[in-house]
Amino acid sequence: MIRPRTAAAASLFLLPMVAGGFLLRQAPARATPRLFDQVLGIVASRYVDSIAAPGIYEQAAKGLVRELNDPYSELLAPRETEEFNRSTGGRYGGVGMLLEEQRHSGGTSIVVSRIFPHTPAENGGVNEGDRIVRVDSLATANATIDKVSDALRGLAGSSVRVTFQRPGVAAPVTLSFRRAVVHVPAVPYSTIVGDRIGYIPLQTFNENAAEEVEAAASKLVQQGVKGLVLDLRDNGGGIVEQALAVSSLFLRRDQDIVNVKARNTPDEVARASSEQLPSQPPLVILTDGGTASASEIVAGALQDHDRALVLGTTSFGKGLVQSLFPLDGGYALKLTTGKWYTPSGRSIHRERTLLADGRFVETRPDSLESDASKRARPTYSSDAGRTVYGGGGITPDVRVADDTLLTSEQTFLRAIAPKAQAFVTVLNQYVLELKPAASRNVTILPAWRVELRRRLAAAGVTIAPSQEVGSALVLDRELDRRLSRLVLGDAGARSRSVADDPQLARAVELLNGARSQEALFVAGRAFSGASVRAGLPTTSKPQP
Numbered sequence: 223m224i225r226p227r228t229a230a231a232a233s234l235f236l237l238p239m240v241a242g243g244f245l246l247r248q249a250p251a252r253a254t255p256r257l258f259d260q261v262l263g264i265v266a267s268r269y270v271d272s273i274a275a276p277g278i279y280e281q282a283a284k285g286l287v288r289e290l291n292d293p294y295s296e297l298l299a300p301r302e303t304e305e306f307n308r309s310t311g312g313r314y315g316g317v318g319m320l321l322e323e324q325r326h327s328g329g330t331s332i333v334v335s336r337i338f339p340h341t342p343a344e345n346g347g348v349n350e351g352d353r354i355v356r357v358d359s360l361a362t363a364n365a366t367i368d369k370v371s372d373a374l375r376g377l378a379g380s381s382v383r384v385t386f387q388r389p390g391v392a393a394p395v396t397l398s399f400r401r402a403v404v405h406v407p408a409v410p411y412s413t414i415v416g417d418r419i420g421y422i423p424l425q426t427f428n429e430n431a432a433e434e435v436e437a438a439a440s441k442l443v444q445q446g447v448k449g450l451v452l453d454l455r456d457n458g459g460g461i462v463e464q465a466l467a468v469s470s471l472f473l474r475r476d477q478d479i480v481n482v483k484a485r486n487t488p489d490e491v492a493r494a495s496s497e498q499l500p501s502q503p504p505l506v507i508l509t510d511g512g513t514a515s516a517s518e519i520v521a522g523a524l525q526d527h528d529r530a531l532v533l534g535t536t537s538f539g540k541g542l543v544q545s546l547f548p549l550d551g552g553y554a555l556k557l558t559t560g561k562w563y564t565p566s567g568r569s570i571h572r573e574r575t576l577l578a579d580g581r582f583v584e585t586r587p588d589s590l591e592s593d594a595s596k597r598a599r600p601t602y603s604s605d606a607g608r609t610v611y612g613g614g615g616i617t618p619d620v621r622v623a624d625d626t627l628l629t630s631e632q633t634f635l636r637a638i639a640p641k642a643q644a645f646v647t648v649l650n651q652y653v654l655e656l657k658p659a660a661s662r663n664v665t666i667l668p669a670w671r672v673e674l675r676r677r678l679a680a681a682g683v684t685i686a687p688s689q690e691v692g693s694a695l696v697l698d699r700e701l702d703r704r705l706s707r708l709v710l711g712d713a714g715a716r717s718r719s720v721a722d723d724p725q726l727a728r729a730v731e732l733l734n735g736a737r738s739q740e741a742l743f744v745a746g747r748a749f750s751g752a753s754v755r756a757g758l759p760t761t762s763k764p765q766p
Contacts, residue, residue, distance in 0.1 A: 300552030412438035413713035416730035427460030432467030449733030459515025484560035514538035522564035539615035541571030568612030630692030
């Protein structure tokens, strides 16, 4: 009796399979738009677990975009769209504080790491290092930094009440703010470094980038600088129109900046406008692996037209153009719609895939810092006939490695890595206490070193006898760096720390000896050639 039942049961499963096979043979040879509607309808009505309709639509749309296998295209949910607009626009409604999440044995704290100028936070007396305890009714103990940020943001003109725990003050400090439109600067400061060399750090290409670069460059030129450094390191890009405007400041009118090739549309060539700087001192652009997208447009155009010496390490390599399409319900589609090429015709794009954890992985990894791999890449010519490279980022004219820690420093930092949050928290707390007593020359006193070590030990950050040399170097540098910024501000701290930045130090050295852009290229070639012939590292920091 068992076998007939089994056969009968099997036939029940076989019938739908046969029927399904029959229907499939009668179906069209290719999928049609109706296929999507059919699948969506069956999933909505028959899937074993109920799914809310908005969730189905969002997941289906995300799946479609994901199947493009493009790490730069994505469907942005309403909150993500708002964040994207804030980050590219450079303005938001809030108080004007940059927050930092610090973890310690008692949990997580949200601490004010920077205050933007001319904001409610600055006018209200907030101090760097203040720990946020409460935002209106939200207690921040163990709250995520995103949740605290969302609570602080709001419509300009609305009110928010924030309670801080201030270092050295026993009672909590409660302040009331009226939110305002906060401007996040693209150029947080500018300063003179070395022997009359102007330094401009450009953090992002938001809606104010070109205006702020122009203002900083004009001010530095008026102060008599003989060369400029435009720092694009860790600048991930932003608004392409701003990259065109920044490029125009340093190029002649109508010089090509970028050529965009898109599907079903004619090529679009963007050229320099008439908004040039009246004075054009020799220029160095600093790049690294975080220099991407709009930053690479600027570096590539100025390199091709022999207007800037590019120094540092190879850039990220993002030669694609994304367009943002607003959608219903506050959603937006960020979609790759074109590829861009520098004036010499080179693509600097490097193929990558995006892993689930958000990391980019190169499709064909190679060592972009070696001379051999550089020679394997396609070559092009600048206006003056200099060789420039395509096929994977902007290759610098002068390669200078980023800061390399000594072996003893690396050993110490690896040893305290599990206590990194405690290490940073103790440092920040102590520096805030030292600020009133620190002199303008920021000299680290022996007693400070002793007290810092005592506090680190109390926080569980132990320093083994074998780590004495490395720990002394790290602690002195971190005390100096953090205290200098508090006492001297960003500009003063940068002027003081040039020697600790081998890429900037090399740029200053080359600019000091060059009276023209042509002379700067000659000096750059001489430095690169000497380094290769002598087998020297392209960094001024002693090697272990």
